[in-house]
Amino acid sequence: xxxxxxxxxxxxxxxxxxxxxxxxxxxxxxxxxxxxxxxxxxxxxxxxxxxxxxxxxxxxxxxxxxxxxxxxxxxxxxxxxxxxxxxxxxxxxxxxxxxxxxxxxxxxxxxxxxxxxxxxxxxxxxxxxxxxxxxxxxxxxxxxxxxxxxxxxxxxxxxxxxxxxxxxxxxxxxxxxxxxxxxxxxxxxxxxxxxxxxxxxxxxxxxxxxxxxxxxxxxxxxxxxxxxxxxxxxxxxxxxxxxxxxxxxxxxxxxxxxxxxxxxxxxxxxxxxxxxxxxxxxxxxxxxxxxxxxxxxxxxxxxxxxxxxxxxxxxxxxxxxxxxxxxxxxxxxxxxxxxxxxxxxxxxxxxxxxxxxxxxxxxxxxxxxxxxxxxxxxxxxxxxxxxxxxxxxxxxxxxxxxxxxxxxxx
Amino acid sequence: xxxxxxxxxxxxxxxxxxxxxxxxxxxxxxxxxxxxxxxxxxxxxxxxxxxxxxxxxxxxxxxxxxxxxxxxxxxxxxxxxxxxxxxxxxxxxxxxxxxxxxxxxxxxxxxxxxxxxxxxxxxxxxxxxxxxxxxxxxxxxxxxxxxxxxxxxxxxxxxxxxxxxxxxxxxxxxxxxxxxxxxxxxxxxxxxxxxxxxxxxxxxxxxxxx
Ligand code: HEM
Ligand code: FES
Numbered sequence: 022x023x024x025x026x027x028x029x030x031x032x033x034x035x036x037x038x039x040x041x042x043x044x045x046x047x048x049x050x051x052x053x054x055x056x057x058x059x060x061x062x063x064x065x066x067x068x069x070x071x072x073x074x075x076x077x078x079x080x081x082x083x084x085x086x087x088x089x090x091x092x093x094x095x096x097x098x099x100x101x102x103x104x105x106x107x108x109x110x111x112x113x114x115x116x117x118x119x120x121x122x123x124x125x126x127x128x129x130x131x132x133x134x135x136x137x138x139x140x141x142x143x144x145x146x147x148x149x150x151x152x153x154x155x156x157x158x159x160x161x162x163x164x165x166x167x168x169x170x171x172x173x174x175x176x177x178x179x180x181x182x183x184x185x186x187x188x189x190x191x192x193x194x195x196x197x198x199x200x201x202x203x204x205x206x207x208x209x210x211x212x213x214x215x216x217x218x219x220x221x222x223x224x225x226x227x228x229x230x231x232x233x234x235x236x237x238x239x240x241x242x243x244x245x246x247x248x249x250x251x252x253x254x255x256x257x258x259x260x261x262x263x264x265x266x267x268x269x270x271x272x273x274x275x276x277x278x279x280x281x282x283x284x285x286x287x288x289x290x291x292x293x294x295x296x297x298x299x300x301x302x303x304x305x306x307x308x309x310x311x312x313x314x315x316x317x318x319x320x321x322x323x324x325x326x327x328x329x330x331x332x333x334x335x336x337x338x339x340x341x342x343x344x345x346x347x348x349x350x351x352x353x354x355x356x357x358x359x360x361x362x363x364x365x366x367x368x369x370x371x372x373x374x375x376x377x378x379x380x381x382x383x384x385x386x387x388x389x390x391x392x393x394x395x396x397x398x399x400x401x402x403x404x405x406x407x408x409x410x411x412x413x414x415x416x417x418x419x420x421x422x423x424x425x426x427x428x429x430x431x
Numbered sequence: 432x433x434x435x436x437x438x439x440x441x442x443x444x445x446x447x448x449x450x451x452x453x454x455x456x457x458x459x460x461x462x463x464x465x466x467x468x469x470x471x472x473x474x475x476x477x478x479x480x481x482x483x484x485x486x487x488x489x490x491x492x493x494x495x496x497x498x499x500x501x502x503x504x505x506x507x508x509x510x511x512x513x514x515x516x517x518x519x520x521x522x523x524x525x526x527x528x529x530x531x532x533x534x535x536x537x538x539x540x541x542x543x544x545x546x547x548x549x550x551x552x553x554x555x556x557x558x559x560x561x562x563x564x565x566x567x568x569x570x571x572x573x574x575x576x577x578x579x580x581x582x583x584x585x586x587x588x589x590x591x592x593x594x595x596x597x598x599x600x601x602x603x604x605x606x607x608x609x610x611x612x613x614x615x616x617x618x619x620x621x622x623x624x625x626x627x628x629x630x631x632x633x634x635x636x637x638x639x640x641x
Pocket of ligand 2: 583
């Protein structure tokens with residue numbers, strides 16, 4: 022079948038045939054076989070691969086859930102209960118999906134904090150970081166939409182609260198909200214469109230993830246030392262070294278998520294969501310999903326409706342310009358003696374915000390939320406630009422190879 | 432049912448192993464060829480690669496099982512698997528159609544002539560030979576799944592005005608299958624007799640199908 026004039030790159034003629042028509046063999050070989058990874062990369066570099074696997078698991082389990090789910094206000098709750106009780110392994114699908122979504126956020130947060138600590142967002146990887154923030158936004162939207170589907174009390178009131186955020190926008194707010202809901206309150210029209218969007222957004226995420234990964238591969242991965250690859254001695258091949266490492270990570274993850282699914286599947290769920298939605302009674306304490314809680318804390322810390330909404334979206338939007346806020350040329354915090362500690366404090370602060378975001382918005386919690394909010398924005402707008410100017414960075418190794426010769430491997 | 436799932440399961444595993452095997456072979460080949468051209472020693476880890484990939488493939492394949500299984504009828508659907516029918520209103524020569532597992536079931540109270548016709552047939556002349564006695568529990572009552580064994584249409588013959596075919600039983604309008612007064616295939620493309628569903632007389636006038 023092969024024309025004699027076609028190039029013979031591989032011994033196998035089938036591969037050559039494909040390769041000549043669609044150079045996918047050499048693409049895979051280049052990007053996932055020979056792709057040079059800095060050899061000092063630690064396990065934090067496995068979280069991207071892990072996140073991709075989880076995305077696939079979510080999509081597959083979601084498709085199978087959708088085969089039994091009914092997006093109608095009268096039937097949604099019961100259809101989910103039917104999945105739990107009657108559909109073979111339905112409980113497994115659902116727990117896999119809901120806990121998978123929670124772990125998706127854990128993994129992606131670790132992935133993001135890794136990028137911040139080791140300065141991966143800096144030149145030349147800014148676009149990569151921006152695509153990542155887009156993925157994060159899409160994830161938040163998808164999980165919000167998904168949380169509405171079981172049509173329990175938390176679903177209903179969560180949807181009510183979040184969609185009311187839009188009504189804070191002056192002039193067009195009310196109209197915009199009604200347009201989003203397709204009704205005056207959260208109703209059947211809302212549930213239907215939320216299901217349609219919840220089905221399609223993960224595939225959009227998948228596409229953006231593709232771009233994100235392609236973008237990393239252009240300039241190669243960053244590493245704990247934050248210095249560029251200078252020679253072949255600095256790297257190892259993706260196959261088999263990184264593949265084995267990533268696979269090990271996936272196995273560990275499998276053990277952890279199995280432990281949750283089989284022994285505590287509702288640890289991360291809200292009991293109130295097992296009560297069918299009731300538009301006439303609000304649960305006494307509406308909690309955000311824990312993985313969105315830091316932003317929810319920021320929303321509630323501001324006594325003004327519009328102000329809270331602006332700051333909450335601002336807290337995410339500010340991530341987009343982080344590469345330009347940081348004035349330091351040194352990437353890794355391992356070589357930034359002062360900034361390192363502010364970075365650590367930022368992580369702690371993020372957790373604290375998450376914690377108070379799940380507590381009632383009053384008294385001490387409100388105070389903590391406000392302090393946390395100030396630090397969150399000060400970190401980005403004041404600390405990051407200023408420290409980069411005045412801090413004296415540590416002595417960078419000449420090459421990645423030298424990291425090991427120094428005897429200190431970061 | 433269980434057997435078919437088992438076979439499905441095995442074939443899924445088979446497909447996975449096959450893919451993994453091929454993929455690793457191809458990959459190792461590509462790798463080796465490159466090494467050859469660089470005059471580097473040959474890769475001797477083939478066995479390790481293939482065995483670990485196979486175990487991985489097996490893991491993924493068994494992970495697929497709950498997904499495949501979730502698509503089969505759920506417990507509540509299975510629970511709807513039986514229907515009780517009251518026969519007291521049915522006169523001699525009349526028949527009714529009830530729904531069982533989503534399909535029509537014909538219940539016919541046969542006349543003397545019909546029973547006689549059904550019982551006195553030369554079995555060797557039948558395409559799917561079985562005597563009428565083996566198809567009924569009480570000769571007066573004939574219970575059949577009203578699904579043509581050719582391609583699944585519902586045969587005519589339930590209503591008085593319907594054409595009943597050359598053998599006075601049922602006639603399938605789709606491709607012209609004729610069934611007799613015992614629901615046996617006599618003429619036309621259908622390969623088998625109309626199926627008899629599992630049923631039981633709970634009393635003289637009530638039967639439970641399924
Ligand atoms: C980025 C990927 C995804 C995320 C983060 C996500 C998140 C969520 C969350 C948080 C829930 C609520 C779980 C609960 O409380 O029970 C949910 C439910 C649901 N999701 Fe997804 N999901 C994703 C992908 C998908 C996909 C691809 C589909 C279908 C094609 C899907 C279909 C469903 C269905 C049918 C439900 C409702 C059933 C239930 O409540 O268990 N999801 N999703
Ligand atoms: S379906 Fe009845 S004859 Fe073809």
